[in-house]
Structure formats: C-alpha cells, structure tokens
Amino acid sequence: MENREFQIVLVSERRKFYATDSCTHSTLFQPIKTKTKFKIKGEIHMSNKLMIQKGTSISLNDSETVNLASLRFDLKQFKLPQRFVVAKSDIQMRMEREQNHVGERVETGLMTLTFKVYDRAFVELVLNNGGTELGSPITIVVEHQEELPILDNYEDGELIPIRFTGLNVYPRKIQKKSFVGEGQPMIDTWQFAALKISATSYQLGEANEPNTPAK
Secondary structure (H helix, E strand, C coil): EEEEEEEEECCCCCCCEEECCCCCCCCCCCCEEEECCCCEEEEEEECCCCCCCCCCCCCCCCCCCHHHHHCCCCCCHHCCCCCCEEEEEEEEEEEEEEECCCCEEEEEEEEEEEEEEEEHHHHHHHCCCCCCCCCCCEEEEEEECCCCCCCCCCCCEEEEEEEEEEEEEEEEEEEEEEECCCCCCEEEEEEEEEEEEEEEEEEEEECCCCCCCCC
C-alpha cells in the first residue's frame, strides 16, 4: 500500500475546486461548484496490487477440463410438479462411503435417501375418477442425511405428501454397452446419459401437520 497526500484547493475565480495528487499533480475528481474558500489536507490509499477476480462461470476454452457431473440444468426446461406424494415402499436408504487415507471406502455415518415420487395433482385426479394407474415416478435424491424419515404414522400403500427444497437437476453417469469394433463383443462403459434430480432437504406430511420437521 502507498500513502499519498492530496489537497482540495478552491479556484476562487471560477468558484470550483479540484482534488490534486501532490506527487503527480493529476486531478482526482471532477470540478464541483462551491462558494466556500477552504484548503484540506489528508491521505488517500492506493494499491499497487493487480488482483484476478474469481468467478463461478465455466470457461468454454478447448483446453479446459469440465466435470460434467457438477453442471446444473435450468429447472425451467423441465416439467416439475409443484406438489408430490410418495409411498413408504418407494423410500430407499443407502449408507454413504468415502475413501480414507489408506484407500479403503468406509461409511461416513450419513445416508442418501431416494424417493420415487408422483405428481400429487395428477394422483388426486386419477383417484377421484376411480383410476389406479399413477404413471411413472420421478426419482429425487437427498444426500448427507443423519436420520431416517419417521414413517410410523403412515399405513402401507398410503401416499404421503412430501415437499422438497433446493431442487437441482444434474447429468448422471450410467453404465451402457459400447461398440468397440467389428466382430468384437460390446463392453460396459460409464456415460453421462441420464439425469439426476437432487434436493437439499425434504419434509413429509401436510404443511400444517405437527412433528414434520424438514430434514
């Protein structure tokens, strides 16, 4: 950091003043009209460092390597229901693992919950008209959970209202067969060929039901 002295000096015949750098005598401010005669001394701090501002945008340069799994799609591209329902049998749990310092994959104590949910508005329409076909579910994943959902108050086959916050859609890798050459057997490869829908938290039950904290 460099300290510089500057002066604000009145130009009386024009009734204007300028702030002038005492080292370079350059004008720091535009002239402003005034009727007061005064002179002020002070310090101004000027930095000589050139700083590169870091952004969140991803470069499209050919030399850049982009982790496709970290990209998020614009939710406006998708038809996502406003309200969901889920059956007890459509909630699954998987313990999360991470690699330790010796290369072993050990459990972290956290869980990933997978919900196969349905559009509540569509389900209500079907059931009210005597139908039974609910269509295809939407799979939503909620990671890093410490507790299992409490389902004691719900019956088997009951469709439970559920709400999600922080919904995002990502590319997802799946295992697919790939062609490697004429006369050669197909091989299994991992490809970004599906979508992953995730949420940061969930809440079971109606909004006004007690004891349904967000997870």
